[in-house]
Amino acid sequence: DAMxxxxxxxxxxxxxxxxxxxxxxxxxxxxxxxxxQKSSQAPKLLFHYYDKDxxxxxxxxxxxxxxxxxxxxxxxxxxSPGLGDAAMYLCATSxxxxxxxxxxxxxxxxxxxxx
Amino acid sequence: GNSVTQMEGPVTLSxxxxxxxxxxxxxxxxxxxxxxxxxxxEGLQLLLKATKADDKGSNKGFEATxxxxxxxxxxxxxxxxxxxxxxxxxxxxxxxxxYKYIFGxxxxxxxxx
Numbered sequence: 039d040a041m042x043x044x045x046x047x048x049x050x051x052x053x054x055x056x057x058x059x060x061x062x063x064x065x066x067x068x069x070x071x072x073x074x075q076k077s078s079q080a081p082k083l084l085f086h087y088y089d090k091d092x093x094x095x096x097x098x099x100x101x102x103x104x105x106x107x108x109x110x111x112x113x114x115x116x117x118s119p120g121l122g123d124a125a126m127y128l129c130a131t132s133x134x135x136x137x138x139x140x141x142x143x144x145x146x147x148x149x150x151x152x153x
Numbered sequence: 154g155n156s157v158t159q160m161e162g163p164v165t166l167s168x169x170x171x172x173x174x175x176x177x178x179x180x181x182x183x184x185x186x187x188x189x190x191x192x193x194x195e196g197l198q199l200l201l202k203a204t205k206a207d208d209k210g211s212n213k214g215f216e217a218t219x220x221x222x223x224x225x226x227x228x229x230x231x232x233x234x235x236x237x238x239x240x241x242x243x244x245x246x247x248x249x250x251x252y253k254y255i256f257g258x259x260x261x262x263x264x265x266x
Contacts, residue, residue, distance in 0.1 A: 128196050141187070144197040
């Protein structure tokens, strides 16, 4: 089945120690999104790619970076995690064509714990 | 700007009860509207969608109708099950450029046996 995969599902890191979360997709979608979701809140968009074109949200801290080496993979790098960065990180994709492009398909998420 | 207002939770129902979760929106143009469900520790799963006025989205017994006159997209289910316990998010897709989502705050549903 075509899908969005996130690894690892659970990640523990130490305060200030860089961490990378990964997302892959078999849907061949042009657009990939990274969201941060804290407990009992709606997901908050950090940034997204349309193909290789990177789009950062204005309020995304510089501590968060992203890479997309090819269509299938996208990475979220947190350069110096703080306690406030503990959250669920969700990856999503959307289709390349206008019809249906507005539907986002989410992965299962990575739960990040910062000690 | 665009916004989504969603019914406050938690909502607690007995099994087989009727469910309504209210969602209203403010938007320019004609956004698509979505309901997503999130089970504990999981990502968001698309439950249903509607792309234009009077469209009805339906899936797994859940329904929602895109009402432009009342700017609403209320989620309904005739008979809930314990397995429906989850958090439900209403969202709209912005109509320009990036098609980013605007999410509601989420409504936690708890169904008791």
